[in-house]
Amino acid sequence: MMSSLSFRQMQAGDIDGVLLVEQESFTLPWSRKAFEAEIHENELSYYLVIEDAGTIVGYAGFWLVLDEAHVTNIAVCTAYRGQGLGEKLVRELVYQAKLRGATSMTLEVRVSNIPAQRLYEKIGFVNRGIRRQYYSDTKEDAMIMWLDSL
Numbered sequence: 807m808m809s810s811l812s813f814r815q816m817q818a819g820d821i822d823g824v825l826l827v828e829q830e831s832f833t834l835p836w837s838r839k840a841f842e843a844e845i846h847e848n849e850l851s852y853y854l855v856i857e858d859a860g861t862i863v864g865y866a867g868f869w870l871v872l873d874e875a876h877v878t879n880i881a882v883c884t885a886y887r888g889q890g891l892g893e894k895l896v897r898e899l900v901y902q903a904k905l906r907g908a909t910s911m912t913l914e915v916r917v918s919n920i921p922a923q924r925l926y927e928k929i930g931f932v933n934r935g936i937r938r939q940y941y942s943d944t945k946e947d948a949m950i951m952w953l954d955s956l
Contacts, residue, residue, distance in 0.1 A: 811891075813898050816853035816865060818845055823862030824855065831881035833943045844878075851878070852902055856895055858886070866895045868903055868911070875903035875956075877913035880922075892925055900929065904956040911956060914940055914948035926951050 816824065821841045828835040844851045844867065853867035864882035868875040877899065882891045903911055914937060915922045923933075931951040940948035 810859050811894075812857050813854055813894075814857070816841075816845060816855050816867070818842065820855050820862060820865075821845075824853075824865045827862060827865055827881045827883045828879070830884055834941075836879070852906065853879075854895075854898060854902060856882075856891060856898075864891050864895050866899045868899060868908075870903065870906050870908055873907055873909040875899075875906075875908035875911040877911060880913075892922075893928065896925065896929055900953065900956055908956055911953040913951055915951060916941060917947045917949050923949060923951070926953075929953065 821838055824841060825835070825838060828841075841853075844853060848869070850869040850871060851867060852870065853865060855862045856864040863886045864880075866880040867878045869878060870876075880892065880895055880899070882895065900911060911931075912934075913926065913931070915926065917936070931953045933949055934952045935950045937948040937950055939945040
């Protein structure tokens with residue numbers, strides 16, 4: 807249960823906790839090496855974690871390219887889903903992108919992931935098209951969604 811939620815920027819020491827959320831959330835989870843590269847090598851990336859009493863229960867990230875923020879990942883551990891944490895994460899991501907100069911944000915979401923699409927629509931994202939066979943694990947299409955003004 808959510809006793810003391812807090813957001814902060816992801817650090818290298820958070821990777822173990824983030825990997826647990828990642829592996830629980832995705833059929834093709836990112837590797838430790840991928841997260842290390844995002845934190846240490848990618849100057850365009852920004853990642854945040856959400857903690858409950860010191861335990862990482864979700865994370866999200868984006869790449870800032872010029873004035874566009876491209877969401878890379880959003881995930882909440884199973885035990886915390888359905889409690890509004892996904893929305894809190896996305897809203898915090900939008901806020902952090904705006905602070906860093908973004909004027910718009912984009913993401914891809916599986917066409918079958920209706921709950922995520924509804925969440926993004928609630929925040930103001932709109933469907934702008936389809937990327938055919940975007941997901942390598944299932945060849946599922948991705949819906950491209952944009953939030954035009956942050």
